[in-house]
Amino acid sequence: MQLYNYFRSSASYRVRIALALKGLAYDYMPVHLVKREHQAESYAAVSASRLVPLLRDGDASLTQSMAIIEYLDETHPQPPLLPADALGRARVRALAQDVACEIHPLNNLRVLRYLVHDLKLGEDDKNRWYRHWVETGLEVVERQIADHPATGRFCHGDTPGLADCVLVPQIFNAQRFDCRLDHVPTVMRVFEACMQLDAFDKTQPSACPDAE
Amino acid sequence: MQLYNYFRSSASYRVRIALALKGLAYDYMPVHLVKREHQAESYAAVSASRLVPLLRDGDASLTQSMAIIEYLDETHPQPPLLPADALGRARVRALAQDVACEIHPLNNLRVLRYLVHDLKLGEDDKNRWYRHWVETGLEVVERQIADHPATGRFCHGDTPGLADCVLVPQIFNAQRFDCRLDHVPTVMRVFEACMQLDAFDKTQPSACPDAE
Numbered sequence: 132m133q134l135y136n137y138f139r140s141s142a143s144y145r146v147r148i149a150l151a152l153k154g155l156a157y158d159y160m161p162v163h164l165v166k167r168e169h170q171a172e173s174y175a176a177v178s179a180s181r182l183v184p185l186l187r188d189g190d191a192s193l194t195q196s197m198a199i200i201e202y203l204d205e206t207h208p209q210p211p212l213l214p215a216d217a218l219g220r221a222r223v224r225a226l227a228q229d230v231a232c233e234i235h236p237l238n239n240l241r242v243l244r245y246l247v248h249d250l251k252l253g254e255d256d257k258n259r260w261y262r263h264w265v266e267t268g269l270e271v272v273e274r275q276i277a278d279h280p281a282t283g284r285f286c287h288g289d290t291p292g293l294a295d296c297v298l299v300p301q302i303f304n305a306q307r308f309d310c311r312l313d314h315v316p317t318v319m320r321v322f323e324a325c326m327q328l329d330a331f332d333k334t335q336p337s338a339c340p341d342a343e
Numbered sequence: 344m345q346l347y348n349y350f351r352s353s354a355s356y357r358v359r360i361a362l363a364l365k366g367l368a369y370d371y372m373p374v375h376l377v378k379r380e381h382q383a384e385s386y387a388a389v390s391a392s393r394l395v396p397l398l399r400d401g402d403a404s405l406t407q408s409m410a411i412i413e414y415l416d417e418t419h420p421q422p423p424l425l426p427a428d429a430l431g432r433a434r435v436r437a438l439a440q441d442v443a444c445e446i447h448p449l450n451n452l453r454v455l456r457y458l459v460h461d462l463k464l465g466e467d468d469k470n471r472w473y474r475h476w477v478e479t480g481l482e483v484v485e486r487q488i489a490d491h492p493a494t495g496r497f498c499h500g501d502t503p504g505l506a507d508c509v510l511v512p513q514i515f516n517a518q519r520f521d522c523r524l525d526h527v528p529t530v531m532r533v534f535e536a537c538m539q540l541d542a543f544d545k546t547q548p549s550a551c552p553d554a555e
Contacts, residue, residue, distance in 0.1 A: 194437045228409060
């Protein structure tokens with residue numbers, strides 16, 4: 132397998148974690164988003180969506196991090212990243228989507244670029260925007276995992292899964308932009324538990340081959 | 344089952360389509376987003392995330408539209424909304440996420456409110472923002488379904504599925520905000536095919552009990 136990704140892309144980091152949790156080897160194919168390599172013709176030949184991450188598995192090209200992780204879970208079931216029961220799976224998917232559909236899309240590189248280049252926002256307004264969505268969005272996650280009987284050492288039970296793969300990279304982004312995190316103690320407890328595992332620690336942005 | 348939702352919420356509409364495709368009956372529980380009913384204490388008792396849609400199934404509360412649809416597909420498998428093969432499922436999930444993670448989050452009500460109230464954007468800049476993400480985002484979808492061998496009458500094959508449930512409500516939003524759509528002919532062909540089905544037509548915003 133080849134993973135086209137970028138060290139600082141949090142959607143890429145989600146897939147790196149999942150691959151590591153599964154113990155799957157892959158070639159790391161760096162795509163430099165800040166240098167806009169994802170918009171180059173050479174990358175268009177690889178990816179119709181021109182987004183990272185993209186996973187190549189044989190002849191197949193897979194996009195969208197949550198879809199890739201579900202695919203990995205279906206094709207390499209051990210260890211499972213989703214619970215065995217439908218309600219548990221729904222809870223884990225919803226938690227992942229609370230980050231991937233409510234927080235991260237507002238803070239990715241092309242949106243920040245639009246704020247600065249098209250809307251002419253200053254650095255302060257841009258950072259306020261970033262923190263607003265991270266801080267309010269993580270509060271939604273906190274409300275759903277704090278005191279919930281299914282929450283364990285990780286978002287769902289005592290083994291890491293899809294929700295943790297998506298949550299942890301968001302915390303890295305939050306820390307990079309100095310977001311407030313003291314209002315989400317359960318989120319941070321789960322984050323710390325994850326970071327004790329090699330699958331999360333050794334795939335983090337600063338550990339990537341293309342890290343700057 | 345009870346579906347807490349709002350006629351104009353496109354994430355709600357996704358779930359209404361899925362329920363209709365499955366032929367499942369439910370109580371329609373309106374939550375008026377513009378009147379901020381989702382932020383009222385009475386709704387907080389129903390939903391920890393305070394978002395719509397929320398599906399109650401017995402004692403369980405489910406959130407996040409794509410997670411709800413996958414749950415419905417697992418608990419009521421006929422007709423299936425996801426393909427039988429892992430690669431097909433990955434493709435359909437990725438298409439759904441191309442809308443749900445890349446387009447819709449930038450254009451929902453709370454984001455538009457932030458643009459206007461916090462960033463003091465005028466109507467023109469707000470509309471330009473809206474159209475930018477819809478038009479560029481749908482172009483990504485178009486590139487992935489045009490000329491793809493798995494595309495059929497619908498996004499994937501000749502039966503409607505998860506990707507169609509997510510795509511169609513986005514087109515309603517696009518039309519409401521006068522977005523350009525002539526650059527996405529395959530998307531629009533699929534949209535027209537969907538709208539010929541009762542499951543899409545009879546659950547559309549204007550057909551809802553709380554429509555204004």
